[in-house]
Amino acid sequence: MAALAITGLTRRFGAVQALAGIDLRAGDGELVAVLGPTGAGKTTTLRAIAGLDRPDAGAIHLGGEDITHHDPARRDVAMVFQNFSLYPHLTVGENLAFPLRAPWRRIADDQIAARVERAARILHIEPMLTRKPTMLSGGQMQRVAIGRAIVREPRLFLMDEPLTNLDAKLREELRVELKSIQRELKATTIYVTHDPIEAMALADRLVVLDHGRVLQDDTPDRVYASPAHRRVGELLGAPPMNFLAARVEGGQVRLLADAAAAWPCAAPAGEVVVGLRPEDLRVASDGAISARCEIVEFFGADVVVGLRIGDERVRIVVDERADLRPGTPCRLTAKAAAVHVFAMDGRRIASAS
Amino acid sequence: MSYLALEQVTKRYANGFQAVKRFDLSVRQGAFVVFLGPSGCGKTTTLRMIAGLEEVSGGAISLAGRRIETLRPADRDIAFVFQFFALYPHLTVRENMEFPLRAQGMRGAEIATRVDETARMLGIAPLLTRKPGTLSGGDAQRVSLARAMVRRPKAFLMDEPLGQCDLHLRESLRDEIKRLHVGIGATTVYVTHDQAEALSLADVVVLMKDGDIQQVASPQDIYHRPANLFAAHFIGSPGMALIDGTVTSASPLRIDGVIAGAPLALTTPTTAVAGQDVVVGLRPEDIEIAPEVASGDRFAVGSVSLREHLGAFDLIDIDLGSSGAAAPTGTALVDARRILKCRTAPNAFAGATRVAFRVRDGRGVLFDRVTGKAV
Numbered sequence: 271m272a273a274l275a276i277t278g279l280t281r282r283f284g285a286v287q288a289l290a291g292i293d294l295r296a297g298d299g300e301l302v303a304v305l306g307p308t309g310a311g312k313t314t315t316l317r318a319i320a321g322l323d324r325p326d327a328g329a330i331h332l333g334g335e336d337i338t339h340h341d342p343a344r345r346d347v348a349m350v351f352q353n354f355s356l357y358p359h360l361t362v363g364e365n366l367a368f369p370l371r372a373p374w375r376r377i378a379d380d381q382i383a384a385r386v387e388r389a390a391r392i393l394h395i396e397p398m399l400t401r402k403p404t405m406l407s408g409g410q411m412q413r414v415a416i417g418r419a420i421v422r423e424p425r426l427f428l429m430d431e432p433l434t435n436l437d438a439k440l441r442e443e444l445r446v447e448l449k450s451i452q453r454e455l456k457a458t459t460i461y462v463t464h465d466p467i468e469a470m471a472l473a474d475r476l477v478v479l480d481h482g483r484v485l486q487d488d489t490p491d492r493v494y495a496s497p498a499h500r501r502v503g504e505l506l507g508a509p510p511m512n513f514l515a516a517r518v519e520g521g522q523v524r525l526l527a528d529a530a531a532a533w534p535c536a537a538p539a540g541e542v543v544v545g546l547r548p549e550d551l552r553v554a555s556d557g558a559i560s561a562r563c564e565i566v567e568f569f570g571a572d573v574v575v576g577l578r579i580g581d582e583r584v585r586i587v588v589d590e591r592a593d594l595r596p597g598t599p600c601r602l603t604a605k606a607a608a609v610h611v612f613a614m615d616g617r618r619i620a621s622a623s
Numbered sequence: 624m625s626y627l628a629l630e631q632v633t634k635r636y637a638n639g640f641q642a643v644k645r646f647d648l649s650v651r652q653g654a655f656v657v658f659l660g661p662s663g664c665g666k667t668t669t670l671r672m673i674a675g676l677e678e679v680s681g682g683a684i685s686l687a688g689r690r691i692e693t694l695r696p697a698d699r700d701i702a703f704v705f706q707f708f709a710l711y712p713h714l715t716v717r718e719n720m721e722f723p724l725r726a727q728g729m730r731g732a733e734i735a736t737r738v739d740e741t742a743r744m745l746g747i748a749p750l751l752t753r754k755p756g757t758l759s760g761g762d763a764q765r766v767s768l769a770r771a772m773v774r775r776p777k778a779f780l781m782d783e784p785l786g787q788c789d790l791h792l793r794e795s796l797r798d799e800i801k802r803l804h805v806g807i808g809a810t811t812v813y814v815t816h817d818q819a820e821a822l823s824l825a826d827v828v829v830l831m832k833d834g835d836i837q838q839v840a841s842p843q844d845i846y847h848r849p850a851n852l853f854a855a856h857f858i859g860s861p862g863m864a865l866i867d868g869t870v871t872s873a874s875p876l877r878i879d880g881v882i883a884g885a886p887l888a889l890t891t892p893t894t895a896v897a898g899q900d901v902v903v904g905l906r907p908e909d910i911e912i913a914p915e916v917a918s919g920d921r922f923a924v925g926s927v928s929l930r931e932h933l934g935a936f937d938l939i940d941i942d943l944g945s946s947g948a949a950a951p952t953g954t955a956l957v958d959a960r961r962i963l964k965c966r967t968a969p970n971a972f973a974g975a976t977r978v979a980f981r982v983r984d985g986r987g988v989l990f991d992r993v994t995g996k997a998v
Binding site: 307407408437438439440442446450464465466467470471490491494504505506507508509510547548549564565567568569570571574576587590596 | 661662790791794797798801802805816817818819822823824842843846857858859860861862906907908929931932933934935936966969970
């Protein structure tokens, strides 16, 4: 495995600036999750690393070597796609061995067998080696697809939303497995996703991408605790962070929708946007914020309640015992430390304090 | 009083495969019913039989007091929503909404009244002259729902309508469907494999597997009182941890073999008797965690094998260790690795390799190990 360093990666498709100067690093053995919405540039970045697409500018180094202009085959990079395309006429074992049989690889048969066996053991697909892919479930097929990347023993894994096409339940199970496989192999991995839970759970480091730019690059905990941009708060959160128009004045930040809601804040006076995570807004009979309950959604461990503060909609997470009914008023509170303050252009200014 | 009823509805293919087996369901008017299950469970086939897109091999379907299983799809008075956003880009919002009414042969004045009423109900009246391309995502969603509703069908059928959308869009669309249903109360059958979607939208969840109904219940009931091991495993994110044990005392309830070297103490009501082999089902939030020193009072100690920071909370895996008992596991759903997933506040017990834990009062569900059913 090897470390990856990308600097100033730029790519334009016609009028669309897909990548506007991306910097991204992954240490040896590190899993870097790239989180972003559709069109953020996630897949374009992966394709540039794999050599499937040429960047307009910028450099890609793998293991200290400049691979920006190398052929895809020479990069020693393995990619796992969302659509697990397996050869239907080959058995699972043959599918796994296939990438190793390329003549230019010159891998001996016993070597191939050993690698296939090891990958099958790691992925718990040993009993399926003689079966055809059509006899497998979606989760098993994606395991085989990941296995095909593992047998190559590449310097870098690229994963493009590999769990997206699976049932929700399988996605969860495979997420935990994928993390332990990645740890076991000490595999340097770039993992692209739009799912915040997946990103939080898998990432050693988290890069949030939007409109071809890196908005933040840090540990998942730190990105969650202090988003550098309101888009980060929105993208990394399920449900996303709530945003409310506010004003800083006289050392306080005050909601426009409810003037009784104010927290101390050191930011310069002016219009701002306050960000509040759904789990940080709490129901309290003596809370300063007045709200009206609109909708209650049961998710098992969590109940998500949609409320209106003035004309603005927010969502909060409560536990099941909270007695909120659509159409009824309630009062909310939030600790100053949980109040994120963003400038009108989206950049983080401060936490209230 | 049943509004939509399925009796012994069966789908058998020519090769003998039974996709749906004697499906019985009774739905009251205005209910939001969700068919939930993994791929291949028969949920979509059942929905398509209600719509008339698939013939029944046996059984009866009735809607609003009328047998419909042999009627043509167009004669069933049902709206089938495949996915949102399928608006005609060259037509205005009003023309998009008029389209299904014209196709039904409705006349001009009546069409205008119907469109205006529906638009007002959904709060899109100001958008009627706009083209879809100029609408925000949320408004486009409301318009596509409005177009499905304008016909006033007797029931809405929705087949994974949010499947192709990305996460945030899916959340806002789900909200929109929920608000709409609260607002107009149209009888709806909705198919998904996503248990979170099912819990949040449904009045009634119909959980299916291999063509059979596993449980029909409210979201709260199916979450807290799963009828069998499959429901316990499938519902929840993650599902219940399922661990083998043997009841040693029914009152107070004590179960051996779950925790290495100590009985597990529960206060949940059960009909299980001493000596019965059971599976204990525990949800991540059923477990209370404390520092390792907090011994006594039903606390046991275990080692932490994995920690996931998920933002709003952490999941901590506690390794329950070897049970010592060589009891065979009753089903593949039982966790042979014996891991208990627990939910804690973010970064609670950071760095601890061992913690004390106990099951909160009244939590935990017992299943008979032979039948797999809740006891």
